[in-house]
Amino acid sequence: MSADPRTSHASQVRIHLARLTGNLRLLQDLAGERPLWPAIKANAYGHGAALVARHLVGLGYGTLCVAHAGEALELKQAGVDATFVVLSAALPESAEAFVEHGLEPVVCTLEMLEALSRAAGRARRRVAVHVKVDTGMGRIGIRPGEVAGFLARCRELPGLRVRGLMSHFSRADEADKACSREQLEAFRRVAEATRAQVEVRHLANSAALFDLPESLFDAARPGIAIYGLAPSPTLANPRVRELRPVLEWTTRVTFLKEVAAGTGLSYGHAFHTARPSLIATIPLGYGDGLARSLSNRLTLLVGGTRCPQVGRITMDQSLVDVTALRGRVAPGDEVVVIGRQGGEELTADELAATLGTIHYEIVTAIARRVPRVAVE
Numbered sequence: 001m002s003a004d005p006r007t008s009h010a011s012q013v014r015i016h017l018a019r020l021t022g023n024l025r026l027l028q029d030l031a032g033e034r035p036l037w038p039a040i041k042a043n044a045y046g047h048g049a050a051l052v053a054r055h056l057v058g059l060g061y062g063t064l065c066v067a068h069a070g071e072a073l074e075l076k077q078a079g080v081d082a083t084f085v086v087l088s089a090a091l092p093e094s095a096e097a098f099v100e101h102g103l104e105p106v107v108c109t110l111e112m113l114e115a116l117s118r119a120a121g122r123a124r125r126r127v128a129v130h131v132k133v134d135t136g137m138g139r140i141g142i143r144p145g146e147v148a149g150f151l152a153r154c155r156e157l158p159g160l161r162v163r164g165l166m167s168h169f170s171r172a173d174e175a176d177k178a179c180s181r182e183q184l185e186a187f188r189r190v191a192e193a194t195r196a197q198v199e200v201r202h203l204a205n206s207a208a209l210f211d212l213p214e215s216l217f218d219a220a221r222p223g224i225a226i227y228g229l230a231p232s233p234t235l236a237n238p239r240v241r242e243l244r245p246v247l248e249w250t251t252r253v254t255f256l257k258e259v260a261a262g263t264g265l266s267y268g269h270a271f272h273t274a275r276p277s278l279i280a281t282i283p284l285g286y287g288d289g290l291a292r293s294l295s296n297r298l299t300l301l302v303g304g305t306r307c308p309q310v311g312r313i314t315m316d317q318s319l320v321d322v323t324a325l326r327g328r329v330a331p332g333d334e335v336v337v338i339g340r341q342g343g344e345e346l347t348a349d350e351l352a353a354t355l356g357t358i359h360y361e362i363v364t365a366i367a368r369r370v371p372r373v374a375v376e
Helices: 017-031 041-045 049-058 069-077 092-101 110-123 144-156 178-193 206-211 238-242 348-355 359-364
Strands: 012-016 063-066 083-086 104-107 127-132 160-166 200-202 247-252 255-259 277-282 299-302 305-310 318-321 334-341 344-346 372-375
Touching: 012 017, 017 049, 017 206, 017 238, 017 372, 041 049, 041 359, 049 063, 049 069, 049 372, 063 069, 069 083, 069 092, 092 110, 104 110, 104 160, 110 127, 110 144, 110 160, 127 144, 144 160, 144 178, 299 344, 305 344, 334 348, 348 359
Parallel strands: 012 372, 063 083, 083 104, 104 127, 127 160, 160 200
Antiparallel strands: 012 247, 247 334, 255 277, 277 318, 299 305, 299 334, 305 318, 334 344
16 A cells, blocks of 8 residues: 555655666676575565565565575565575574574574474475585684584484575675685585585675676675676775665755844754755654764765755754755755765765765664655
């Protein structure tokens, strides 16, 4: 059911589905005939998991990666018919949920293997698992030297099917690929030694699809690149420039007021006008994912013009100095946070640079209360 425009949030995130399709075509071209298992964790990197997942399934992508079982269950309840690989380590207490809902956990502890086997036995089902090897990320996974014994235990336990053997790059987005090649070689040795015991070997992420084609085994798990955001500005493959950002973030002017020079604005009066000014209010704040630490450091697009945000960003509203647009701005006008307006463009990378972070954090921080709207 579509939102009632009389009561809906004046802000929205627009998801350009044609750009999403184009990015997948590019990544699939890089992967060749190998299947892509797109990562849609963290609400599809802030893009709206259900919206993105339905589109991916419609394009023929049947295996999707999430971070937690709860993310997969939300999508199944929303009618998304796909196989879900759950990438984060889970506790044994969650084994029954994995078996009941047919999810495929990433495993790296004997305790989880045994819990899954017991749950599978009670349900009279089999559960597919992906064995995680720590080749240098240092987060989760078993050491390469432990893989043979771990797989032997998998074979002993009833109800388990080892679908995948996997690892994860820690520095594939860097210009220097020495560490990544060490990880690749460690994984290759394990993959070759266990070839007959697993169905699918997968290692490549977004950065590796562009710069480490030798890491393409049987499947690849692209994440950020799906959404048209480059994994890193240092990638060597020029095709990374073909990616197109899928997300635009906009809001609207809800109020305008003229204020005198020297007027303090917003909480704490952290900003005072230096001249008579026209100030616009927008219904967007840190409760929507617009970081409070951007206060007085942010530029927004109004009428195709870069306008400074002024005063402290509050939970639900912020202020913009639109004095330069006096006589050419009105309540209801669009304000762009990320995206293009006229000849100007603001990017997630620009916001990230201001905050000293990465664009992953910018887009995943956009709150769920901001509607995601598909643009065909």
